[in-house]
Amino acid sequence: MVVEGPPGRLARLTLRAIGIGFLATLAGTVLALLTSQLQGAGVAIFILSVTIAAVSAGLWAGVVAALLASIALPIVESPQRVFGFEQLRDLIAAVVFLAIAVVVGLVVGNAADERDRASRREREARLLAFLSAKLLSGDVPDRVLDEFVQVLLEPLGLASCQVSVTLDGQEIEAKAVRPGVPRGGPTEVIPVVVSNIPLGTLIAERPEGKRPFTRDERLLLEAATRQAAVALDRARLDARARLAQLDAETNQLRAAMFSSVTHDLRTPLASIKAGVTSLLDASAIHDALQQRELLTTILEETDRLNRLVGNILDLAKIRAGALIPKRVPTAVDEVAEAVVARMRPLLADFAVELQLAPDLPEVPADPVQLDQVLTNLLENAARHSPRGGTIRIHVSQTRDAVRVRVSDEGPGIKPEEREKVFEAFYRGRESPESSGSGLGLAIARAVVTAHGGRIRVEETTGGGTAMVVDVPLEETVL
Incomplete structure (x- = not known):
């Protein structure tokens, strides 16, 4: 000593x-x-x-x-x-x-x-071990430094402790001060260095009138600062890794979007072109029934193409934050009846059961957007149901919402995928090459969420999937 x-x-x-x-x-x-x-x-x-x-x-x-x-x-x-x-x-x-x-x-x-x-x-070993656990917790650099300077105050008898560093061009500063302790005492400045690269400085200050720092205390400060430098470098590398992963996922999503949209646009366009070419072929002879079938195919594929383009535009609105419902008193049962009637041609190969509870109240909703939600749910049910299967639409009332339940007799959705199906362009592991664009459920969730409601996947007895939508009875401010 x-x-x-x-x-x-x-x-x-x-x-x-x-x-x-x-x-x-x-x-x-x-x-x-x-x-x-x-x-x-x-x-x-x-x-x-x-x-x-x-x-x-x-x-x-x-x-x-x-x-x-x-x-x-x-x-x-x-x-x-x-x-x-x-x-x-x-x-x-x-x-x-x-x-x-x-x-x-x-x-x-x-x-x-x-x-x-x-x-x-x-005591010093315990302090360094505690600092090591705090610094290497994987937290963001700002929070890491805030805890670091706070921990150093009591063991070293400091009036204040401040760290200023620069990571990838971003300046980060953390400062801790003991309340009620006069400042202005001896000061020690320790450089924050990692791999011979200076990142910043640590400034430790004792209370006014106190003794200077001993050699052992300076060594302890230097050891703690080295740990902080290592933790900051790790946080910097983790941030770069996350950014690289995000870029890779973004590029993958863009590629999936391009592939999906290209495929889904090309399929109806090919059918439309084939029908129109056949009708324009002077050498081909079509009776009235054949002409009607070709024109019906062209109409159906045009509607399909229109829905796909509409979904793409809606997705762009969602990502731009421009999906704002125009709420008016809306009868959900009437919207469900209209959607089922309009989609009869698409649902012709299935048995459709529409069950409407009596005396359903109106809800504050955008009828056009609500129509789109039900349309996407019925398209999804038709896509995954076996031909000849039954699609059930049940509209009822709960304590604080009107509930729409659309169920099918398809293969069902595994529990681990029930949240992922609401992601854009996700088609499921069992049917990655399905004919859907992977946008319908994502848009349905965005619309329901914008109304303050909830959409989820439930199991059905005997297999299949049920999509359940709750539309609030009262307008919810988001």
């Missing part, structure tokens, strides 16, 4: 050691005088005084107590021959006692100092 202390530290330690050594010797002298009738008690008492001084204040206190005890012992044991030393035996006894006392003081003092150093090292 004496060697590592800053200027002024040695003087304070010596004065404290002298004081404790003197008090220990004085107490030993009093006790020895009280027990002067006991032969040899003085030596044991003064050795105990030296030991107590060394344990209490370290090495120097033990040495001071030993010197004073070697003077006090002859006084206590032979007051009539104080400072006489005319007998060789007295002189030898005093020297031997001084040697023994000094040795005891040195041994006990060193042990006490080692104990203090070990305790300090243990």
